Structure formats: structure tokens, C-alpha cells
Amino acid sequence: MSKTFVFKFGGASVKDAGSIKNLSEILFNRLRNGLVIVISAMGKTTNRLEEILQIKYRQEDYSSNITILKEFHLEICRQLFEENSSIFPIVSNLITQLEKQLERSLTKENYDYFYDQVVCYGELLSSKILQEYLCSKGYICVWQDAREIIQTDSNHRFAKVNWDQTTANCQKQLAPKLKQFPVIVPGFIGSTVTGDSTTLGREGSDFSAAILASCLHAQSVTIWKDVPGVLNADPKRFSDTVKFEELDYHEAAELTYYGASVIHPKTIKPLANAGIPLFVKSFLQPTESGTKIHHMDYINEKIPCIVVKDDQSLLSFKVTDFTFINEGHIQEIYQGLNELKLKVNLLQTSAISISIVVDRQDFKIEKLIANLQDAFQIRFNEHLQLITIKHHNPITIEKIIKGKEVIMEQITRTTFQVLHKPASS
Incomplete structure (x- = not known):
């Protein structure tokens, strides 16, 4: 064949x-x-x-x-x-x-x-x-x-x-x-x-x-898009984007996990397991090189990558009997999320509450609240925006959060996430 x-x-x-x-x-x-x-x-x-x-x-x-x-x-x-x-x-x-x-x-x-x-x-x-x-x-x-x-x-x-x-x-x-x-x-x-x-x-x-x-x-998969390849941010939102000539499977998978829309999140795993390279190319400029996603033995320069997810919902679960949050509470919430096929985009815990950010989905958040309201006091906010910066630096963070009404933020060595209420909401 x-x-x-x-x-x-x-x-x-x-x-x-x-x-x-x-x-x-x-x-x-x-x-x-x-x-x-x-x-x-x-x-x-x-x-x-x-x-x-x-x-x-x-x-x-x-x-x-x-x-x-x-x-x-x-x-x-x-x-x-x-x-x-x-x-x-x-x-x-x-x-x-x-x-x-x-x-x-x-x-x-x-x-x-x-x-x-x-x-x-x-x-x-x-x-x-x-x-x-x-x-x-x-x-x-x-x-x-x-x-x-x-x-x-x-x-x-x-x-x-x-x-x-x-x-x-x-x-x-x-x-x-x-x-x-x-x-x-x-x-x-x-x-x-x-x-x-x-x-x-x-x-x-x-x-x-x-x-x-x-x-x-x-031998390969080629995804034809209206962008020149995989960029470090959505060019419709940011004017100073950078195109990656190549990306490692793991790096690409993380970007899709956080919501980068250029590739569906489940795409990378079967290709990486089979060693099949993925090319992202522009149907507007089909002769250009695009981006190659494959196994790489070396680390790219850590360029900050910005991913924006709209229409996010924040749910905060507070225990009602003055006990502290424990593994059982988290398991109960995640079981409810799993049953409704809701993916958590951000999780934060305190002594007495658990806060999660999920995509807005018809009926499902209402069902989750109904299923868990006997065990928790639940607060709910919607129409929020979640911004993730992978390979963050102080300049990029300052630029992103400037002038925003921040509701929640979280930072690790490699990733910064901020949930805020857009001005138009």
C-alpha cells in the first residue's frame, strides 16, 4: 500500500x-x-x-x-x-x-x-x-x-x-x-x-x-488553519505574536490543555504514542513552513505563551459544618464533575472551601449545583475570562493583569493563571 x-x-x-x-x-x-x-x-x-x-x-x-x-x-x-x-x-x-x-x-x-x-x-x-x-x-x-x-x-x-x-x-x-x-x-x-x-x-x-x-x-498529519502555524498567542487578541517553527509533543499538549484553540486537546496523544509528526500550516499561505510538532531532544527557548478562555464559570464550595477541607470533599466534587463530563480549568483550595473554574455548558452546572448543594454551600459566578501564561515572566504578567478586575490568580514556576471579569460583562 x-x-x-x-x-x-x-x-x-x-x-x-x-x-x-x-x-x-x-x-x-x-x-x-x-x-x-x-x-x-x-x-x-x-x-x-x-x-x-x-x-x-x-x-x-x-x-x-x-x-x-x-x-x-x-x-x-x-x-x-x-x-x-x-x-x-x-x-x-x-x-x-x-x-x-x-x-x-x-x-x-x-x-x-x-x-x-x-x-x-x-x-x-x-x-x-x-x-x-x-x-x-x-x-x-x-x-x-x-x-x-x-x-x-x-x-x-x-x-x-x-x-x-x-x-x-x-x-x-x-x-x-x-x-x-x-x-x-x-x-x-x-x-x-x-x-x-x-x-x-x-x-x-x-x-x-x-x-x-x-x-x-x-506518515504525518497536517492541520490547515487560517494562521501561519502554532503561535504563542491568538493573533486576533494580541498583535505581537511569535510563530514556533517546531514544538515538542509535550509542550503542544500542555498548550491545548490550557485551552489553545489551534489544536484540539485530544489530538496530540495518539500521534505522540505512534511517533506521527503533526504539521500546522496556513491554507492562506500553503507553501510556507508552518509548525512541526514532534519529539524533540532539546528544549526551545521559553517564550511566554498566552491562552485565553472565554465564558468561564467559577464555583466555590464551602463546607457547612466548620470542618476543614479534606481529600473526601475534593473526591466528592470531582466525582460530580466526572459524572457530568465537566473539565476543571483551575482549582484552588482554602481551609474551608474549594473553588473551581469550568467551561460554561448548558444544564450541567445547574445539575452539579443541585447534586452537591446538600453537602456544600455553593457560590456561582459566570461570564468570566481565564488567562493562562505558560513560561511567564514579570513583564508579561504585568501586561496581562493591568486594569483587570481580578477574581482569582494562581502561579507556579512555569504557569500563571488569572480569572477576571471582562469589562463588558
Whole structure:
């Protein structure tokens, strides 16, 4: 079999007709047998689907939102295809399937399950459109439903991969196709053993690429972004960013843990375990070097890295019987967090309280408070911002906290974190 390579294109790279044309130009000299192309939903489609879910949950009319979503995809198709193209009935059929999913009952109890059955249509639409467009331009490639390949448990919205079965599926179904054609795969999604759709965590298409690369023993993974590579800060927030030419797996993994959005947090582990290098490159400047993430025997210069996470929630748990905080209290809180699949971004303890910072998630924080309110007095703040500086120095810290209403901060030898209330909140 020819060597396998995996490319992943995010939503910004397929946000409109011009972007898809640009993507096809990137693939012009790179399209070959053995290439897996993982595609995210177009632009802000996932956000639109989440908004539809919210409207559905409030028992309000979402029909106009469906119309807007359908028209968005059809208009892109009109700019890319002839009128008689088969893509138009394909898109209409997928939208009809989505509408049928939305006819079912939605409650707090089945929200995560319902989410996965609905939000998966973003990637199904984008990957089908791209595959049809490449074929219309003479680039022969085939489409593969990721749900037939990536098998997971039923932890909806944060599904865990069944690696043995997924590897077997890759070798049986995907590898033979790759001997003859490049293969387009929708990212972010998988399925349970019973065939229900699952998702791998928000922005999980990077992880899809890593899963397929690991199971296929790929030579490399390339993630195509709208930035020149991995930067030490978000260029949309900071003007003086620095690009890393290369990063060690461990360094990259830490940045994703703290919330760096350029790579999904679960992406690094399977690639590092298999020794598969990860390249982060710009689809706007495809000939530039980007950043290579791999095993490094030497230490980079410790450039401060700044990661910003919005919409954070602070929960403070105080014991009510004048006892001091102990391991049992922490275990009880973490058990509640684990059951609801809430990840702690910052933890701080005192003699009589435990404070945690988590991402805001619909219904889950309310459930956590309800589950623990008999054991603790709980205080709750939301709409906060968490800033992490890795490899901090006094100048960077001073610059970051200047003028901010600081609620909590924590510092170690390598990491500084500050939670504050944004001025607009």
C-alpha cells in the first residue's frame, strides 16, 4: 500500500465558495492515493445547529433557522456547480434528514444524545459538498462516512473511542479504498455499536484526523488553519505574536490543555504514542513552513505563551459544618464533575472551601449545583475570562493583569493563571 497521509481542513477553510476553490488549489499537487482528507462543518454551521437546538428546547419555532441553514449551503453549491449537479438533491436530502431528527422530543435528560444526532449534519454537508466539487474538477476521490469507521461509547458530546474496533474498521474499510483513491471523511463524528451518532468534543475534527492517522499508521498529519502555524498567542487578541517553527509533543499538549484553540486537546496523544509528526500550516499561505510538532531532544527557548478562555464559570464550595477541607470533599466534587463530563480549568483550595473554574455548558452546572448543594454551600459566578501564561515572566504578567478586575490568580514556576471579569460583562 502507498504511504498514508492525513489532511484536516477546518471550518474557516470551507466557509464559502471561494474558500473551497482555494482548498482545491491546495490539493492540486497534493491529491494522491493514500490521502485522507478530514473536513469540518462550513464556517459557523455548528453554531447555527446549536442555536436551532436551543430554540427547539425552548419550544419555539426554528423553521426559519433551518431555511437559513439550507440556503447557506445551497448558495455555496450554486456558485460551485452546474444547475443539474447531483449535489443539490444530496444537500436537500440531508436537510430533510436533519428536520426528521428535530421532530423528536428534546429534554434536559436526552439533550446530549439529541445534540449528537443533530450537530453531525454540519460535517456531513460540508464533506459531501467538497467531495462532489473535487470530482467535478476531475480530482477523483471517494467519500467515507466517519460513523462507519470511528466507533465510540455512548458518552454523547464527549465520546470515547473504541480503539481496537476503530483500528479494525480502518484496516477493513478505509485502507482498501486508499489504495485506489484519496478519501474524504467528515470530522468530529463517530457512532456507537448500535449506530447512534456521537461527537468527539467541540472542534473535534483535529482528533478525528489523529484517530485515523494512528489507526492507519500514517506518515504525518497536517492541520490547515487560517494562521501561519502554532503561535504563542491568538493573533486576533494580541498583535505581537511569535510563530514556533517546531514544538515538542509535550509542550503542544500542555498548550491545548490550557485551552489553545489551534489544536484540539485530544489530538496530540495518539500521534505522540505512534511517533506521527503533526504539521500546522496556513491554507492562506500553503507553501510556507508552518509548525512541526514532534519529539524533540532539546528544549526551545521559553517564550511566554498566552491562552485565553472565554465564558468561564467559577464555583466555590464551602463546607457547612466548620470542618476543614479534606481529600473526601475534593473526591466528592470531582466525582460530580466526572459524572457530568465537566473539565476543571483551575482549582484552588482554602481551609474551608474549594473553588473551581469550568467551561460554561448548558444544564450541567445547574445539575452539579443541585447534586452537591446538600453537602456544600455553593457560590456561582459566570461570564468570566481565564488567562493562562505558560513560561511567564514579570513583564508579561504585568501586561496581562493591568486594569483587570481580578477574581482569582494562581502561579507556579512555569504557569500563571488569572480569572477576571471582562469589562463588558
